[in-house]
Amino acid sequence: MSAPAPKLSGEKIPATVITGFLGAGKTTLVRHVLENANGRRIAIIVNEFGSLGIDGDLLKSCGIAGCTDDDIVELANGCICCTVADDFLPTMQALLDRDDPPEHVLIETSGLALPKPLIKAFDWPTIRSRMTVDGVIAVVDGPAVATGRFADDPDAIARQRAEDPSVDHDNPLAEVYEDQLNAADLIVVNKADLLDGADIDALKQGIAGAVPRAVKVVSAYEGRIDPAVLLGIGAAAEDDLDARPSHHDGADDHEHDDFESFVVEIGEIADPDTLVARLRAVAEAHDILRIKGFVPVSAKPMRLAVQGVGGRFRHAYDRPWTPTEQRVGRLVVIGETGLDQAAIDAAIRG
Numbered sequence: 115m116s117a118p119a120p121k122l123s124g125e126k127i128p129a130t131v132i133t134g135f136l137g138a139g140k141t142t143l144v145r146h147v148l149e150n151a152n153g154r155r156i157a158i159i160v161n162e163f164g165s166l167g168i169d170g171d172l173l174k175s176c177g178i179a180g181c182t183d184d185d186i187v188e189l190a191n192g193c194i195c196c197t198v199a200d201d202f203l204p205t206m207q208a209l210l211d212r213d214d215p216p217e218h219v220l221i222e223t224s225g226l227a228l229p230k231p232l233i234k235a236f237d238w239p240t241i242r243s244r245m246t247v248d249g250v251i252a253v254v255d256g257p258a259v260a261t262g263r264f265a266d267d268p269d270a271i272a273r274q275r276a277e278d279p280s281v282d283h284d285n286p287l288a289e290v291y292e293d294q295l296n297a298a299d300l301i302v303v304n305k306a307d308l309l310d311g312a313d314i315d316a317l318k319q320g321i322a323g324a325v326p327r328a329v330k331v332v333s334a335y336e337g338r339i340d341p342a343v344l345l346g347i348g349a350a351a352e353d354d355l356d357a358r359p360s361h362h363d364g365a366d367d368h369e370h371d372d373f374e375s376f377v378v379e380i381g382e383i384a385d386p387d388t389l390v391a392r393l394r395a396v397a398e399a400h401d402i403l404r405i406k407g408f409v410p411v412s413a414k415p416m417r418l419a420v421q422g423v424g425g426r427f428r429h430a431y432d433r434p435w436t437p438t439e440q441r442v443g444r445l446v447v448i449g450e451t452g453l454d455q456a457a458i459d460a461a462i463r464g
């Protein structure tokens with residue numbers, strides 16, 4: 115795989131924003147870029163909706179040569195789009211002020227973040243003079259879109275509009291998903307292994323037709339796209355905000371109260387397959403969007419990383435528990451507001 119050709123705008127350091135709904139495959143794609151960085155110094159900023167930094171932890175334990183923990187900065191304090199001034203700008207400033215600043219910065223937003231406020235932050239004078247948004251990549255969960263996960267219910271919208279003409283959506287998932295696509299310079303339809311060729315073509319066409327401007331749409335498996343395609347787009351997105359409409363244009367701020375997250379703690383488990391079967395049943399019964407975390411397994415020195423997107427689960431041992439870590443399982447649960455937290459907690463803990 116060839117090294118991505120750096121396409122700097124003047125002396126500015128390029129930043130790539132990786133957006134996409136919960137569980138679409140953003141961390142998987144970031145990891146693939148790191149594995150194929152060919153010596154290029156890339157810093158990663160990872161933002162999560164939940165209070166636990168699972169993605170940053172997964173990337174830190176990736177064992178990729180040349181990728182140090184210092185190059186991975188976690189912002190787990192809420193969605194990056196709402197904490198721009200408090201968290202994001204000081205973090206960027208610190209990266210830029212390093213003795214050896216990165217050659218490229220990848221920013222993985224939370225699955226619920228709206229990318230536009232983040233792109234706008236690159237217009238702040240202190241950042242604007244030194245960085246540019248090289249491109250916004252939207253990662254899409256192909257099978258989730260194909261099964262109508264983000265589709266609106268047209269009747270419900272018509273009813274709501276009759277009461278309040280300014281209402282766009284009754285579906286917060288659709289709203290976040292569309293904002294993410296509308297901001298993109300490149301759209302990656304991921305999880306192609308779970309779709310057949312005709313479905314992929316139809317999805318790509320449908321997505322390309324739904325976004326407001328001509329944007330390349332590609333398909334991928336496990337986020338495997340040549341970094342030369344992802345990096346070096348040269349979009350300067352901060353100068354091009356009007357071309358990226360958002361459902362929240364005109365609003366000073368927005369709330370994430372359509373979604374909620376909480377953490378379930380569990381003790382050592384005896385058998386990963388039994389746990390995953392239980393998690394799958396809970397996720398389906400409560401329409402949970404995302405479950406992820408790490409769990410100790412009896413007599414195993416390695417911790418088990420567990421990932422669920424809807425009812426689809428994966429698990430793998432990722433690294434040994436360190437001597438200073440408590441062998442306690444922590445799973446982040448994310449869903450639309452109104453989850454029955456007590457019932458979910460009890461069901462997960464068995």
Ligand SMILES: Nc1nc2c(ncn2[C@@H]2O[C@H](COP(=O)(O)OP(=O)(O)OP(=O)(O)O)[C@@H](O)[C@H]2O)c(=O)[nH]1
Nearest residue numbers: 135136137138139140141142225305335336421428
């Ligand atoms: N079958 C399949 N699974 C995939 C693919 N890419 C990623 N996954 C799995 O999907 C799950 C979510 O992937 P992540 O990369 O963590 O997704 P994410 O977008 O970073 O998730 P959040 O940060 O929670 O929004 C994991 O279990 C991945 O292993 C793919 O191409 N095919």
